[in-house]
Amino acid sequence: MRGLKPDGxxxxxxSVDDSPITRKMIKKALEPEGFLFxxxxxxxxxALELYSKIQPDVITMDVTMPIMDGLDAAGAIKKINPAQRxxxxxxxxxxxxxxxxxxxxxxHFCSKPFKAADxxxxxxxxxxxx
Numbered sequence: 105m106r107g108l109k110p111d112g113x114x115x116x117x118x119s120v121d122d123s124p125i126t127r128k129m130i131k132k133a134l135e136p137e138g139f140l141f142x143x144x145x146x147x148x149x150x151a152l153e154l155y156s157k158i159q160p161d162v163i164t165m166d167v168t169m170p171i172m173d174g175l176d177a178a179g180a181i182k183k184i185n186p187a188q189r190x191x192x193x194x195x196x197x198x199x200x201x202x203x204x205x206x207x208x209x210x211x212h213f214c215s216k217p218f219k220a221a222d223x224x225x226x227x228x229x230x231x232x233x234x
Contacts, residue, residue, distance in 0.1 A: 105138030106224060109161075114140035115231055118158060120151040120174065121166040121193065126216065130164050133220035134227065148172025148180075155181055159188075162227050164214070167194040167201055175201070179208035189230045193218075 107115050117139055119127040127144045135141055142160045145151040149172045151165065163181065165174040178190045192205050195216040202213060214226050228234045 107138030148177025
């Protein structure tokens with residue numbers, strides 16, 4: 105099981121995307137590898153509310169969402185916990201978005217669409233296990 109920390113406990117994750125299909129794809133990519141799904145949100149505001157309750161090891165966060173976008177939500181989460189691991193997901197490879205994310209302390213990115221194996225590797229990388 106690749107989704108386990110060195111101490112044998114599962115790596116926990118939360119998926120934030122306005123597309124239920126993308127959230128399901130992330131869950132289907134990670135759960136079979138032993139990662140533990142903690143929750144999901146459809147926009148940045150929901151993500152902030154859920155984060156305060158579950159505080160997962162890793163958050164996958166879409167950039168473009170209604171109500172509150174992923175950059176604002178990720179920035180707010182980083183203010184609560186600067187060490188929080190966040191992977192920004194975007195169908196756009198826009199350098200301005202990447203620069204904005206980096207200015208908020210987010211250094212991990214994954215392009216959409218993604219393969220299940222790529223998502224697993226990205227989470228392991230963010231966890232310092234690659």
